[in-house]
Amino acid sequence: MDIKPETPWDGTPDISARIIVAISRVSSVLRAGMWEFATAENLNPTQAEILMLLKDRVHGVRLSWLAAQLSVSSASASDSVAALVNKGLIRKARAEDDGRASALWLTDQGKTLVERMTTALGFADDAAAALDLDVQGQLLVGLFKLIAELQKTERFPALRACLSCRYFEANVFPDSPAPHHCALVKAPLPISFLRIDCAEHEPADAVTARRNWEIFA
Ligand code: SF4
Incomplete structure (x- = not known):
């Protein structure tokens, strides 16, 4: 049956x-x-x-x-x-x-x-830009989190992303719309502005980068 x-x-x-x-x-x-x-x-x-x-x-x-x-x-x-x-x-x-x-x-x-x-x-790019801004932000955060998980498998090549940059300062302004800080430009950094390939990126040490990827959002 x-x-x-x-x-x-x-x-x-x-x-x-x-x-x-x-x-x-x-x-x-x-x-x-x-x-x-x-x-x-x-x-x-x-x-x-x-x-x-x-x-x-x-x-x-x-x-x-x-x-x-x-x-x-x-x-x-x-x-x-x-x-x-x-x-x-x-x-x-x-x-x-x-x-x-x-x-x-x-x-x-x-x-x-x-x-x-x-x-x-x-x-x-046009297709992504056509999405509601909130959806774009959620998608970006979700993709960052997925990359963070993939990096634990060491299958993901190094990126010039904020989260692995020595200028990135995590949660300097907790509970604010721009919780992070870029020490290079000396400005608060909203999650929606996190870069995945920044020309000014300088690698952070491995421990700091891993911690940033875990706590950024
Ligand atoms: S220098 Fe670029 S990659 Fe580094 S924290 Fe600032 S914006 Fe992000």
Whole structure:
């Protein structure tokens, strides 16, 4: 005899599973948009992603950092970097903080291409901007919290986010709409203004960063 479910919703996956499916779908749409742009520019998807990762990196980045962000080996990232150097889109020079190491920057041509890519992917930004401001804030906090959990698994590459920045001071003004503080600009920092990729970011020590990710909201 068949066992009937007690409610019509018994087969519904958990909320956690549906969150991950939703994020995965959004990510697929963004990736498809990037691939479409990359193909039209004669780039492969990894090359396009490298260009986006170099955006606003005024101090340059190391190859090892790029590889970690892409979750690929340094050898594999190196091939893509070499192709981009040959195309004149990125340049390699001595790292600012270590004369024996090299770092990578976008060239002017690379910056122009990245601007066009950002515009081509603007449909996703438009969709997020169309949400009610409260919903945007809740979504941002929820995503930060999800990232904090993922970081415990050490599967999430380092971010230039406020919560891992040495200038971030958590809960300096508790119970206020702007509870945190940025010691660089010397201003209160509302949760809705927390940055996920700040050009002025300086890494905090590991213990402080972990504590910030746990208590920020
Ligand atoms: S705004 Fe930038 S500099 Fe200030 S705390 Fe956030 S990441 Fe650090």
